[in-house]
Amino acid sequence: MNAMRKCFIGLALVVASLTSCQKEYKEPAPDHAFSVRFRPVVQETDNILEFGKTYTNFFNEPFEVRTFKFYVHDIKLINTENGYTFSVGKDEHFLVDAADTIGSRIDVKVPTATYNRISFKIGVDSVRNFSGAQTGALDPALGMFWTWNSGYIMAKLEGTSPVTGQPGDVFEYHIGGFKAPDNVVQQVSLPFPSPITLRKDAETEIIIAADVYRWFNGVHDIRLDTNPVVMSPGPLAKKVSENYANMFTVLHFISYL
Amino acid sequence: MTFRWTILLAAVLFTAGFLVNACKKSGAPAAPPTTPLTFTVPDGWPQPLYNFEGNPITKEGFELGKKLFYDGILSKDGNFPCASCHQQFAAFATFDHPLSHGFDNQFTLRNAPGLFNMVWLPAMHWDGGINHIEVQPLAPITAPNEMAEDIANVVKKLQQHPEYPNHFKAAFGDATVTSERMLKALTQFVGMMVSANSKYDKVKRGELSFTADEQKGYEIFQAKCASCHTEPLFTDNSYRNTGLPLDPVLKDYGRMRITGNSADSLKFKVPSLRNLYLTFPYGHDGRFYAVRDVLDHYSHGVQDGPTVDPLVKNKIPLSDADKFYLQYFLRTLTDSTFIADKRFGPPQ
Numbered sequence: 324m325n326a327m328r329k330c331f332i333g334l335a336l337v338v339a340s341l342t343s344c345q346k347e348y349k350e351p352a353p354d355h356a357f358s359v360r361f362r363p364v365v366q367e368t369d370n371i372l373e374f375g376k377t378y379t380n381f382f383n384e385p386f387e388v389r390t391f392k393f394y395v396h397d398i399k400l401i402n403t404e405n406g407y408t409f410s411v412g413k414d415e416h417f418l419v420d421a422a423d424t425i426g427s428r429i430d431v432k433v434p435t436a437t438y439n440r441i442s443f444k445i446g447v448d449s450v451r452n453f454s455g456a457q458t459g460a461l462d463p464a465l466g467m468f469w470t471w472n473s474g475y476i477m478a479k480l481e482g483t484s485p486v487t488g489q490p491g492d493v494f495e496y497h498i499g500g501f502k503a504p505d506n507v508v509q510q511v512s513l514p515f516p517s518p519i520t521l522r523k524d525a526e527t528e529i530i531i532a533a534d535v536y537r538w539f540n541g542v543h544d545i546r547l548d549t550n551p552v553v554m555s556p557g558p559l560a561k562k563v564s565e566n567y568a569n570m571f572t573v574l575h576f577i578s579y580l
Numbered sequence: 581m582t583f584r585w586t587i588l589l590a591a592v593l594f595t596a597g598f599l600v601n602a603c604k605k606s607g608a609p610a611a612p613p614t615t616p617l618t619f620t621v622p623d624g625w626p627q628p629l630y631n632f633e634g635n636p637i638t639k640e641g642f643e644l645g646k647k648l649f650y651d652g653i654l655s656k657d658g659n660f661p662c663a664s665c666h667q668q669f670a671a672f673a674t675f676d677h678p679l680s681h682g683f684d685n686q687f688t689l690r691n692a693p694g695l696f697n698m699v700w701l702p703a704m705h706w707d708g709g710i711n712h713i714e715v716q717p718l719a720p721i722t723a724p725n726e727m728a729e730d731i732a733n734v735v736k737k738l739q740q741h742p743e744y745p746n747h748f749k750a751a752f753g754d755a756t757v758t759s760e761r762m763l764k765a766l767t768q769f770v771g772m773m774v775s776a777n778s779k780y781d782k783v784k785r786g787e788l789s790f791t792a793d794e795q796k797g798y799e800i801f802q803a804k805c806a807s808c809h810t811e812p813l814f815t816d817n818s819y820r821n822t823g824l825p826l827d828p829v830l831k832d833y834g835r836m837r838i839t840g841n842s843a844d845s846l847k848f849k850v851p852s853l854r855n856l857y858l859t860f861p862y863g864h865d866g867r868f869y870a871v872r873d874v875l876d877h878y879s880h881g882v883q884d885g886p887t888v889d890p891l892v893k894n895k896i897p898l899s900d901a902d903k904f905y906l907q908y909f910l911r912t913l914t915d916s917t918f919i920a921d922k923r924f925g926p927p928q
Contacts (some may be wrong), residue, residue, distance in 0.1 A: 455634070455714030456763035463718050464731040464759040470718040472838050473711040557840045
């Protein structure tokens with residue numbers, strides 16, 4: 324009997340070791356799978372961007388897109404009614420790449436609750452711009468890092484247009500800069516069409532339109548003929564970021580059971 | 581009976597221990613042990629700005645960094661390892677070249693500086709464009725006129741190489757090659773390069789003394805040069821315009837390229853003067869062939885302009901004798917131990 328007790332102690336130890344292991348490696352995680360899917364569009368939220376197809380901007384300049392990427396961090400789900408905010412974490416960075424459906428989706432976990440707003444920042448947290456070699460979404464191999472003037476390219480729009488006067492008709496907007504006054508990190512805060520209550524047993528996806536049309540105008544006029552290339556931090560990059568800070572619209576939610 | 585239960589208990593405990601262990605290493609096989617190396621700060625020097633905190637130096641990491649530094653695999657056509665432009669006998673500058681050769685018969689924009697005491701630099705390159713030693717190698721690797729490669733492709737080449745994955749495993753615990761690991765290994769190698777054993781250092785440590793000529797040179801230096809070339813690193817890490825006229829071909833505006841601020845036009849980082857006699861030619865574009873030419877510039881070549889530094893604006897009065905003594909002093913900054921140090925030589 325005594326031995327039996329010993330065995331129980333042993334079993335208890337196994338269980339204890341397993342739970343202690345979980346404690347050490349998993350923070351008490353919010354359990355609802357939540358995805359943010361960015362839908363690249365042009366001008367109308369149902370006009371899905373196709374790479375290589377010709378569109379015209381506000382100034383009637385024709386353009387084709389071949390790259391459209393941006394960093395997102397500091398995602399928060401908010402309920403302005405009761406003041407509750409869930410923060411995914413300031414340090415979690417995501418690179419959204421409109422080139423494919425996987426790349427344009429961000430998967431996070433959030434607590435089930437009712438929310439009526441999402442906020443996030445476009446760009447890379449300033450500290451991460453001088454933190455040396457990094458990996459994951461911030462791996463410089465992803466081509467979003469300026470090698471000669473250290474810092475991340477926080478958003479990129481590239482393509483062609485006959486009006487640029489550049490070799491190969493290219494236009495290239497590499498927008499970055501993390502130092503005041505030319506810090507291009509933009510805060511975005513988007514209300515939902517109506518509040519959503521997340522269900523415990525479901526997964527939720529929010530579809531947000533990201534409109535390339537808004538890069539060229541809105542706050543500042545950025546014409547392809549006069550400004551076909553923006554490749555370094557500065558006032559011009561800042562202006563472009565002030566334009567694209569307005570490119571997002573929440574479209575709808577999808578719930579998977 | 582009791583005996584059997586004891587065995588069972590032992591088995592249970594063993595399993596428990598195993599589970600705990602497995603969970604610590606998240607299921608991966610045990611990482612091979614690494615041999616730590618220590619970084620020593622020379623006596624009387626300030627603490628380095630990069631302290632290897634997130635990148636502990638090990639023999640394995642250092643050796644991997646050295647292999648990478650000397651290997652053309654980091655360049656597009658295999659011909660331009662770091663060491664092609666940074667040669668140990670020239671204190672890791674490019675020997676006898678104003679500008680260095682890179683991919684496709686192109687020249688670099690600037691003169692390759694010597695590489696030593698890098699972990700004390702708050703920013704790198706003549707314009708200070710690189711804000712962290714770990715990301716510095718990205719610049720030469722991707723520059724079309726240097727190594728002309730793509731980071732993702734370098735990572736792929738290293739991953740597919742017959743030997744490199746093993747070296748990454750030895751240094752970082754598993755055979756996965758990532759840009760982060762490659763950069764950290766290179767940083768271990770370059771960051772370990774400390775040059776602090778010149779005659780000047782020996783004098784400071786009380787092991788030797790200056791000759792009368794060197795001592796006179798040292799006094800002139802302290803009076804006229806040390807406010808920018810500050811001891812013991814011989815730079816104050818500031819950006820200054822010393823009145824070098826703009827080269828009409830290179831059109832290099834220095835610091836302004838990074839800040840976009842016209843007040844920074846034609847300012848360049850104050851270079852260290854350690855190992856000066858090994859790193860000729862001089863200046864950001866290597867326009868001066870001899871130390872004497874630089875001294876002549878300070879005494880009567882400075883061209884005034886809106887951003888020229890007040891300390892050199894009216895030229896630095898230097899007699900021929902001053903220049904003679906200064907050169908005696910500057911020669912004491914050569915560290916022959918550093919350029920012969922086998923740790924930094926090509927991998928065996």
